Amino acid sequence: MTFPDARPIHGDTAHISVGTTLLVFTSSITCQGVLEGGRGFVELTLSDADPEQRRLLERSTNCQWDLRRGGGILYFSPEQEPTQLR
Structure with a gap:
């Protein structure tokens, strides 16, 4: 998928892969x-996450994620440092 521009993309689910762990966030996500x-x-930008999920993201060195709305994928990231997630 192409790099998103400065216009926000809004989704309802984000799947974040950290090593062999998959974290799933649901709510309003940008x-x-x-x-x-x-x-x-x-x-x-994630909704308030479970504190354990936040700790896992903070300790990891790489992650990959996708943003979805209504079950369809809006954006699939390349592998990146989790410091770009907030």
Whole structure:
């Protein structure tokens, strides 16, 4: 899928793969392309997560995720550092 632009994409589910663990977040979720210092990255804004899920994301070095709405995939990320998730 193409890199999202600065216009937010709204979904209802995000699947985040951290190693062999799959975290599933459901609620209002936003994905948006951000340019910072000449580099582009995608910012995923999650709803309040289970504290254990947040700790797992904070301890991981790489993750991959997708944003969905109504069961369809809106965006599938390349592998990235989880620091770009907030």
